[in-house]
Amino acid sequence: MIVIVGTGAGGAILARELALDGKPVTILEKGPYIKSKDAFNYYDKYSQDVDLLTTTCIGGATIVSMSNMVRALDEELLDYGVDLTEAYEYVEDLVGVHQLDDSHIGKGTQAFLDAGRELGLNTLKMPKAIREADCVQCGKCAFGCPADAKWSGKDFVDEAVDAGATLICEAEVTEVISENGKVCGIKYVKDDKEEILEAEKVILSAGAIGSTLILRKSGFEEAGREIFFDPFVSVGGYIKDINFNTEVQMAGLIIGENFVLSPHFSSFIRANIPDDNVTDKDILSIMVKTADECKGYVTDDGDVVKINTITDIRYLAEGTATAGFVLEKAGVDPNTIGSTVYRGAHPGGTAPIGKIVDSNLETDIENLYVCDASVLPISPGKPPILTILALSKRLADYLKKE
Numbered sequence: 250m251i252v253i254v255g256t257g258a259g260g261a262i263l264a265r266e267l268a269l270d271g272k273p274v275t276i277l278e279k280g281p282y283i284k285s286k287d288a289f290n291y292y293d294k295y296s297q298d299v300d301l302l303t304t305t306c307i308g309g310a311t312i313v314s315m316s317n318m319v320r321a322l323d324e325e326l327l328d329y330g331v332d333l334t335e336a337y338e339y340v341e342d343l344v345g346v347h348q349l350d351d352s353h354i355g356k357g358t359q360a361f362l363d364a365g366r367e368l369g370l371n372t373l374k375m376p377k378a379i380r381e382a383d384c385v386q387c388g389k390c391a392f393g394c395p396a397d398a399k400w401s402g403k404d405f406v407d408e409a410v411d412a413g414a415t416l417i418c419e420a421e422v423t424e425v426i427s428e429n430g431k432v433c434g435i436k437y438v439k440d441d442k443e444e445i446l447e448a449e450k451v452i453l454s455a456g457a458i459g460s461t462l463i464l465r466k467s468g469f470e471e472a473g474r475e476i477f478f479d480p481f482v483s484v485g486g487y488i489k490d491i492n493f494n495t496e497v498q499m500a501g502l503i504i505g506e507n508f509v510l511s512p513h514f515s516s517f518i519r520a521n522i523p524d525d526n527v528t529d530k531d532i533l534s535i536m537v538k539t540a541d542e543c544k545g546y547v548t549d550d551g552d553v554v555k556i557n558t559i560t561d562i563r564y565l566a567e568g569t570a571t572a573g574f575v576l577e578k579a580g581v582d583p584n585t586i587g588s589t590v591y592r593g594a595h596p597g598g599t600a601p602i603g604k605i606v607d608s609n610l611e612t613d614i615e616n617l618y619v620c621d622a623s624v625l626p627i628s629p630g631k632p633p634i635l636t637i638l639a640l641s642k643r644l645a646d647y648l649k650k651e
Contacts, residue, residue, distance in 0.1 A: 281418055330608040355496030
């Protein structure tokens with residue numbers, strides 16, 4: 250039997266592909282099985298020092314993602330013997346990656362796109378996996394889609410279960426069991442009771458932090474001694490009746506050398522404007538996201554300690570300044586432009602290829618694999634979901650042949 254731990258981008262497509270191939274699959278998810286619209290209730294909490302966006306529920310972080318689908322680290326992964334060309338093409342077709350129809354590009358997003366192009370920046374619509382026919386354009390993408398209009402890992406888990414896979418939710422995997430250097434099962438806790446599940450193969454897809462904690466308890470003390478996550482801030486200001494807060498979020502993209510910008514509503518921006526007449530419908534804001542150096546670590550309790558380098562700060566400052574120019578060109582009152590606090594998303598790099606896993610994502614314990622953002626060797630500085638899906642499709646194909 251193949252045991253898959255986690256239902257985010259990595260675990261979900263692995264479960265789907267292997268179950269459809271007739272393999273016996275059991276999926277364990279630490280969080281509950283929920284409706285997509287309730288996902289905002291399942292954001293994780295870390296120490297006060299780090300504001301990091303992750304969730305524990307069916308679908309993992311994909312259920313609160315913007316369903317942004319961009320290729321990342323193509324050339325870098327080739328250096329590790331990982332070619333994702335065919336996997337990318339398969340996955341993009343499977344989840345329907347495309348730029349949104351003009352019907353779902355709102356006034357604020359269009360202002361962002363027009364401003365970026367006028368400033369000569371590398372500007373395009375964001376590739377997404379959203380079904381326009383179902384999308385009601387409510388602006389609640391990051392809360393869990395109330396219309397189930399976007400792809401999430403939950404979709405693939407449901408397909409896997411329909412194909413015969415077993416799903417066990419609210420089950421926290423604590424340790425991988427091995428004998429003579431080979432996997433033979435896992436330990437997990439459900440309803441305050443420890444259980445043991447025998448397995449021929451185990452794939453950890455519990456996210457950069459979840460997989461780290463399991464690896465450490467399974468003998469990999471070096472896991473999680475480094476970590477990256479995409480640092481980001483939102484920069485925005487006042488433009489009357491733009492109504493950006495109800496648009497599909499992050500439907501545009503500006504690619505800089507050291508950062509990416511995407512239109513993203515933040516209610517925190519309004520607090521920067523000392524005018525009681527300004528409401529959420531009068532705010533246009535941009536997310537500034539950068540790649541960061543892999544400095545920091547995961548504690549044994551699962552908290553994240555992040556060290557910001559001079560390079561990290563410089564890249565974020567470059568992106569923030571560019572976002573200010575874009576906002577002013579888009580019509581935002583420059584006297585109202587402000588920023589949110591520094592935050593993080595998409596943690597990874599805790600079990601990187603070349604250190605803890607090989608090019609087939611297998612650890613030194615035979616038949617123990619890791620397949621999530623943990624294995625990325627460097628920060629992509631872009632949404633990593635498509636890259637993780639492609640890595641997982643490649644691993645699924647490898648396991649089918651064994």
